[in-house]
Amino acid sequence: MMSMSTAARRYAIPRTVGSHKARQVVNGFMTAVCGAAVALALVPLLSLLWLVVSKGAHALSLAFFTQLPAPVGETGGGVGNAIVGTLYMVGLASLIGLPLGVGAGVFLAERGDGKLGAAIRFTAEVLAGVPSIVIGLVAYGLIVVPMRHFSALAGAVALAILMIPTLARATEEMIRLVPRSLREASLALGVPGWRTSVSVVLRTALGGLINAALLAIARAAGETAPLLFTALNNQYWNVKPLQPTASLTVQIYNYAISPYAEWHEKAWGAALCLLLLIGLLSLIAKVAVRNRVTT
Amino acid sequence: MNKLEVDKLDAWFGETRAVKSISLAVPPCSVTAIIGPSGCGKSTFVRCLNRMHELTPSARSEGRVLLDGEDVYAVDPVYLRRRVGMVFQRPNVFPTMSISDNVLSGLRLNRVRADYEAILERTLTQTALWDEVKDRLEGSAVGLSGGQQQRLCIARALAVEPEVLLMDEPASALDPIATAKIEELIDELKQQYTIVIVTHNMQQAIRISDYTAFFYLGELVEHGATEQVFTRPAKRETEDYVTGKFG
Numbered sequence A: 001m002m003s004m005s006t007a008a009r010r011y012a013i014p015r016t017v018g019s020h021k022a023r024q025v026v027n028g029f030m031t032a033v034c035g036a037a038v039a040l041a042l043v044p045l046l047s048l049l050w051l052v053v054s055k056g057a058h059a060l061s062l063a064f065f066t067q068l069p070a071p072v073g074e075t076g077g078g079v080g081n082a083i084v085g086t087l088y089m090v091g092l093a094s095l096i097g098l099p100l101g102v103g104a105g106v107f108l109a110e111r112g113d114g115k116l117g118a119a120i121r122f123t124a125e126v127l128a129g130v131p132s133i134v135i136g137l138v139a140y141g142l143i144v145v146p147m148r149h150f151s152a153l154a155g156a157v158a159l160a161i162l163m164i165p166t167l168a169r170a171t172e173e174m175i176r177l178v179p180r181s182l183r184e185a186s187l188a189l190g191v192p193g194w195r196t197s198v199s200v201v202l203r204t205a206l207g208g209l210i211n212a213a214l215l216a217i218a219r220a221a222g223e224t225a226p227l228l229f230t231a232l233n234n235q236y237w238n239v240k241p242l243q244p245t246a247s248l249t250v251q252i253y254n255y256a257i258s259p260y261a262e263w264h265e266k267a268w269g270a271a272l273c274l275l276l277l278i279g280l281l282s283l284i285a286k287v288a289v290r291n292r293v294t295t
Numbered sequence B: 001m002n003k004l005e006v007d008k009l010d011a012w013f014g015e016t017r018a019v020k021s022i023s024l025a026v027p028p029c030s031v032t033a034i035i036g037p038s039g040c041g042k043s044t045f046v047r048c049l050n051r052m053h054e055l056t057p058s059a060r061s062e063g064r065v066l067l068d069g070e071d072v073y074a075v076d077p078v079y080l081r082r083r084v085g086m087v088f089q090r091p092n093v094f095p096t097m098s099i100s101d102n103v104l105s106g107l108r109l110n111r112v113r114a115d116y117e118a119i120l121e122r123t124l125t126q127t128a129l130w131d132e133v134k135d136r137l138e139g140s141a142v143g144l145s146g147g148q149q150q151r152l153c154i155a156r157a158l159a160v161e162p163e164v165l166l167m168d169e170p171a172s173a174l175d176p177i178a179t180a181k182i183e184e185l186i187d188e189l190k191q192q193y194t195i196v197i198v199t200h201n202m203q204q205a206i207r208i209s210d211y212t213a214f215f216y217l218g219e220l221v222e223h224g225a226t227e228q229v230f231t232r233p234a235k236r237e238t239e240d241y242v243t244g245k246f247g
Helices: A001-012 A020-057 A062-066 A080-111 A114-128 A132-147 A152-177 A180-188 A191-220 A248-257 A261-294 B042-049 B077-083 B097-109 B116-124 B130-136 B144-160 B177-188 B202-208 B226-231 B237-241
Strands: B005-012 B016-026 B031-035 B058-068 B084-087 B165-169 B194-198 B211-216 B219-225
Touching: A020 A261, A020 B031, A062 A080, A062 A152, A062 B077, A080 A114, A080 A152, A080 A248, A080 A261, A114 A152, A132 A152, A132 B226, A132 B237, A152 A191, A152 B084, A152 B144, A180 B144, A191 A261, A191 B097, A191 B165, A248 A261, B005 B042, B016 B042, B016 B058, B016 B202, B016 B211, B016 B219, B031 B042, B031 B202, B077 B084, B077 B130, B084 B144, B097 B116, B097 B144, B116 B130, B116 B177, B130 B144, B144 B177, B177 B194, B177 B202, B211 B237, B219 B226, B226 B237
Parallel strands: B031 B194, B031 B211, B084 B165, B165 B194
Antiparallel strands: B005 B016, B005 B058, B211 B219
């Protein structure tokens, strides 16, 4: 009788495989494997960062941030106009792309269960996979050709098109992460559907939304191809939307493919500059989110 | 006159008929407990009373629900839900809001002007939460314990001053002490409110309710005064269920 019941229990609760010692060894091994994978992933990342910092650091100076590019052969000069141009075009692109991308994401999350939603989602996925240079071509055909002028506006539109699909999908994911019970709690209080969406659901998803927006902005700031034949470049200061505009990425590209060692150095400096800019942007947004959430 | 009158109510999820032709009347200022085994349509039934059921995709309902003699399917659900409040099985406080903002959320989100301070103190006192949270009203609501969060959800529902309060197993996720506090609260609330409570706990139904409705497989088997349903049930299924022979 007794042996039968222990036999039955053996079937009911399978014993863990191996001895305690063996499991400890396996556990240690798997932890090491995971650690190695992390280290492996960090190697290219950190080496890239180190390369940019070590090669670009000595190009940085106050003049580098504030002055116009110097002609070949002259020392000094900076990328001030490119910094302003990048900020300007990314800002303009965000003005166009953020509302459209977030709006599309909200639509997908709230009303996207039907065929229209599936079609939009599919389009967004395809659009996200389109090479950025093709998007540059679209903006070229859409704006540069009819206006017969390279412009900051064309660059911003190209960047905005680039931002929209990923932003829409990320927004949808963030909103779907908000528990259904919160929406129900709000509706059960007699709060209308649209206000529930805005004041409860979007507000709960805000942290994630800001992160998604930041990723999109950072990605846009790092793009070169869509700007090459839309905003082109400019050796001078420009904040007029219909004029060609300099950007850090195109400036890096131009400096890097030049035969001059001096310009190569400036390319590294501009690259570091871009990294700092994006880092700073992320930091500001993170702090802003934290203050928002805790108060 | 009855506060709520349900007439031949059917509710579906797609092809599944979860509530089958239920008719039930709820007198004002009373507690009606809905008991029955899992999946018998209790929750679906109460969710039809404030039209939360129809928010589920593919869900629909038929039949009539009268609130003070007025068909609830003929009025705007937003206004209906201000009169028929709801407390859910799991506490669902708004995580981005402070304790006081949670309580006042129904008023604030609806742009209702009122004496917020007074309502805050009144509802939190009613839910026996005032002394526990009065020093951290601006703190996060997520920091509260499960039982406190559930009482906060009740306070939130009371702040909009509904006439009917629907409670869907409000104590099922709570420990016995928190449960006792909620039961005490329900006993007090029935002076002012009409309460319909879904519960799995038959002892709880006996302790707090005036009327009990026994649901089984989507049908209303028996409905009557709680004492009668538990001591002299008219139907065999009811007797088997309340004596623990199944369920």
